[in-house]
Amino acid sequence: MTKYESRYGVDARIDPDASVDSPDRKFPDIDYEAKIFDDQEKYFSEEYRKQEWDRLWTKIWHIAGRVSDLDKAGDYFTYELGAESFIVTRTGDGDIKAYYNVCHHRGNRLVHDNYGNVKSFVCSFHSWTWNLDGSLKKITDRETFDEDLVCDNPALTEVRCDLWGGFIFISMNDDVEPLIDFLGELPAVLQNYNMDDMILVSDVETDWPVNWKTVLDAFMEGYHAHITHPELLTMIDDFHFQHDVFSNGHSRMHIPMGLVSPRKSDRGKLSDEMREIIESIGMDASQYEGKASDIRADIPAAKRKWAKKYGNDYGHFTDSQLSDDWNVNIFPNITFNMHPEAVLVMRFRPHATDPERCLYDFWVLARKVSDPNYYLPAYMGVPKEADLSGNAPRSERTYGKWGEVSFGPVVDQDAATVPFVQKGLRSRAFKGARYSQQEMRLTHFYIEYDRYLKGE
Ligand code: FES
Ligand SMILES: [Fe+2]
Known part of the structure; x- marks a missing residue:
């Protein structure tokens, strides 16, 4: 299928001039044939649960x-x-x-x-x-x-x-193939973040009443943001993501932040969420003279200055890595929401016996900073008083059931939706999933998933 043109006239690529070795570059799309994914039993059947165990989880x-x-x-x-x-x-x-x-x-x-x-x-x-x-x-x-x-x-x-x-x-x-081969393009694309050096500052394990893929699917596309997360539209452009598919089923989407959604008519006023973001990286929202839709361009310089003040050099990060949220999927069950200062890691694990339950793990990894006045931007959901020096004992793991633990407003909105999806997937009237190009990572994921389940 030919790539659609943005009706807003915006080029969704991070940087159309990115060099062939820049992590910002657009990787070639795969021209998958249009098809309805009508194997929805994979979200609830015992037979699929067993096949996934034999052909996916024990192989990868x-x-x-x-x-x-x-x-x-x-x-x-x-x-x-x-x-x-x-x-x-x-x-x-x-x-x-x-x-x-x-x-x-x-x-x-x-x-x-x-x-x-x-x-x-x-x-x-x-x-x-x-x-x-x-x-x-x-x-x-x-x-x-x-x-x-x-x-x-x-x-x-x-x-x-x-x-x-x-x-x-x-x-x-x-x-199994060597890990480095399995990870394919990812180590080079994500090298700047140097996650080896990050510390675990939040560790939550929860039990959800849905298949592991039902919830994973929701974190692999931004198409639902305008209706599920309307408050995000004052701080991200939810329509112009760069989507990249990599080898072995992995993928990335970049979520441009510090912008206002083109779906919104008022694009000048700073929302409270946007104020909070820029204040947290040392910008003075009350003195900001530009429009809300222009802030993204100002974030990289502000963030480099903010990081330097606290002893971190962000010179090697690209502008997009500083301003945006890079959402990565390591096939099959890991997502990262990546920022230079911290990475949110989600892990989706199958339940031992029930295909309609899963374990949802939520970790925050943070770059070390000892200054007690330093804190992470609110989107990481880490309390301002958290000790990020690297000298404190690791964060205790907390446990809970779906609906009992809050992960912040955005994930809570997703959590509220997915049990309804799980129910609907069982309907006789549901004839299968139809993915848009905004959901190309799901197409890519399920093509790879099918390869595993067929034992290829
Ligand atoms: S010593 Fe382990 S089961 Fe007996
Ligand atoms: Fe969501």
Whole structure:
């Protein structure tokens, strides 16, 4: 399909003159054939849930957690995915390893809590014990076992583990491609953000009454902003996103901020939300003489100055990275909303048994700043008094159910919508999803998803 022309006469590209190695550049679109995605059972059927487990989740790389949670030898955390649980730990040699969280004696979960520090992993049932490197340390009363049953000295079953951006990725697939190949274009495109160096300042895990893809879909397009998030229209241009699709199902959309939606007739007045944004980066909203629709052009210089005041050099970021929100999908289940000062990470995990439930994880990673007067712009949802120095203990994880925890107005609006979508997907009258070019990331995602489910 030919690319539509903006009815507002605006070029949606970040920078039409971007060089071939600039992260701002427009990547080539893929000319997917127009089709209705009429396999909506994938959002609720048990058969799809099983197929996803066998052909997607057990085959691919996924993010288990952050390297910063494994500071010293013996630190560990557990990571649950579907019916599996994994222990991710730092060994005495300083390596990071990941194991299935299961005891080889009678199948007890070896570790029951979410994180901690141990010298060895001791099973709570009959005290079989493993070293941090996964080797067997002790079988209690070994002489009471027929030696044939234990002569293999079973080590913990290891899974593949690799690092990028301060994240620990694991894969249950021994033949999985190297992580760096799987990530494709992303490391180069996102290099400026240097997420290795960011600290975890918010960590929330919630249980939602929808399929993991029903909620993920809502975070992969901006087409719904004008009706679901009307207050955003005074601070973003919701119609002119640059959408980029990458290899292996990954994608990006850039959300231009510091603009007023062309859908709005009044484009001059600064909204309270816009005032708050520019005040938080050291601009004086009361002295601002331009129109609200012009602020984006002024943000990069202001943000560089603001960062410098607090000891950070933002010189290497492009103007768009400073003013805009780069929304990235690491296929299948991670999204980033990226700013130089902080990244919001969302992770969508399938429920162990119910295809109409999922786990929605919400993390904020922040760049370190020790000045107590510094705070993050309101769109990150981090309290102004949060300690961002990197010296405070990591933020405690909080848990909740859908509807009990607030993620701020925008995500709460999405949360209110998606259970209705989940219900509607089951209707006999619903004949499948039709995606616009504003939803091209969904087309790209589901083409890749289908490849996995067909076992290609
Ligand atoms: S189940 Fe772990 S020691 Fe028995
Ligand atoms: Fe939304």
